[in-house]
Amino acid sequence: MRYKLLTVDDSKTVRIIIKKAFKLYDCEILEAANGVEGLALATKETPDIILLDVTMPVMDGVEMLTKLKADPALKGIPVVMLTAEGGKDNVLKIAKIGVRDYIVKPFKEDLIILKVGRIIDLKPITDAPSRAKSIFDPATLLVVEASQPFSPRSKMASNTLRGKSTA
Amino acid sequence: MPAIQDIPEAVFEETITKAVQDVFSTMLGLPARHIPAEPADPANILVLEQPHVVGTVGFIGALNGLIYLYLDNKFANHCAGNLLGMDAAEIADAGDECVNNAIGELTNMTVGTFKNQLSDRGFPCKLTIPSILRGSRFSIEPISSATRRIYRFDLGGHTLTADLLMQPGE
Numbered sequence: 001m002r003y004k005l006l007t008v009d010d011s012k013t014v015r016i017i018i019k020k021a022f023k024l025y026d027c028e029i030l031e032a033a034n035g036v037e038g039l040a041l042a043t044k045e046t047p048d049i050i051l052l053d054v055t056m057p058v059m060d061g062v063e064m065l066t067k068l069k070a071d072p073a074l075k076g077i078p079v080v081m082l083t084a085e086g087g088k089d090n091v092l093k094i095a096k097i098g099v100r101d102y103i104v105k106p107f108k109e110d111l112i113i114l115k116v117g118r119i120i121d122l123k124p125i126t127d128a129p130s131r132a133k134s135i136f137d138p139a140t141l142l143v144v145e146a147s148q149p150f151s152p153r154s155k156m157a158s159n160t161l162r163g164k165s166t167a
Numbered sequence: 168m169p170a171i172q173d174i175p176e177a178v179f180e181e182t183i184t185k186a187v188q189d190v191f192s193t194m195l196g197l198p199a200r201h202i203p204a205e206p207a208d209p210a211n212i213l214v215l216e217q218p219h220v221v222g223t224v225g226f227i228g229a230l231n232g233l234i235y236l237y238l239d240n241k242f243a244n245h246c247a248g249n250l251l252g253m254d255a256a257e258i259a260d261a262g263d264e265c266v267n268n269a270i271g272e273l274t275n276m277t278v279g280t281f282k283n284q285l286s287d288r289g290f291p292c293k294l295t296i297p298s299i300l301r302g303s304r305f306s307i308e309p310i311s312s313a314t315r316r317i318y319r320f321d322l323g324g325h326t327l328t329a330d331l332l333m334q335p336g337e
Contacts, residue, residue, distance in 0.1 A: 010296070011268065011271070011272045011275065012268045013250060013251065013268045013269045013271070013272040014272060016251050017250065017251070020251070020252050055275075055293075055294050055295075055296065057296060083279075084275050084276050084278075084279025084280070084283075084294060085279065085283075085293070085294065086279070086280075086283035086286075087282075087283045087286035087287060087291065088286070088287060089286070089291055090286075104279075104283070105190075105275070105276045105279060105280075106189060106190045106193035106194045106276045106280070107193065107194075108193055
């Protein structure tokens with residue numbers, strides 16, 4: 001199964017970097033330059049994951065995310081924010097709308113692969129057919145602490161559960 | 168909310184230095200070293216002797232400002248090629264637009280990192296979209312109500328200049 005990754009960013013440079021990062025993986029990269037194009041492509045292609053910038057002309061990432069979550073056909077698509085907009089208030093506001101992860105630019109390509117790989121089962125192109133994730137696979141939680149001084153990189157806790165109950 | 172005049176000068180230097188170092192190290196593997204201004208150096212004058220690519224992004228909110236990043240053409244092409252995985256011939260074929268986009272994004276990331284640090288200090292701001300200037304023999308002048316700070320960095324023998332213009336916001 002070939003996964004579809006939709007990258008929504010007004011920066012052609014970022015879209016090229018994303019394509020370059022995933023070229024060794026069995027993953028189709030779809031591109032959109034703003035939220036309007038992103039929503040249209042998401043509706044048409046039903047991607048498996050969306051990498052979404054915040055600051056874009058025409059329609060920004062927050063508005064696109066809000067519309068995704070309001071659409072029953074699209075709200076289940078996992079979204080990872082990839083943006084230069086860090087800062088505690090921004091991260092909290094966007095996390096409340098519903099994202100699977102939040103990456104503040106600048107970023108290493110390896111980090112994008114790691115974060116996306118936690119959501120979809122990325123396989124190198126030469127590998128065997130990919131399998132769906134199971135309930136017993138390690139999972140990562142995004143925990144955003146509101147009560148303390150915040151820095152997205154150091155304080156965004158990533159807790160890995162290994163075979164433990166979430167109850 | 169604290170006032171801009173309450174922010175020590177050293178904080179601006181530290182914040183822009185961290186931003187440049189984070190971005191250029193992470194995206195390009197290039198360490199950046201701040202070059203302290205010489206006492207006799209006219210720190211608020213920028214003289215462009217060669218063709219340059221200048222990226223600019225603004226920030227608006229508790230502080231309003233613009234940051235210009237000046238790179239000479241050779242360094243700009245080098246950064247673009249490194250970022251996009253293209254060699255010099257491919258960058259030349261791709262043309263100015265490709266380099267402009269790359270420098271625009273590096274500027275976006277640098278100003279984003281700068282303003283995120285300010286936001287966490289109690290000065291929330293939003294970014295504007297990037298724009299690019301190209302050429303030589305030009306100067307950028309602030310309006311009289313804006314303060315100007317110029318910082319120079321050495322990145323593996325290349326010089327990057329960050330020009331920070333600010334005024335109090337809302």
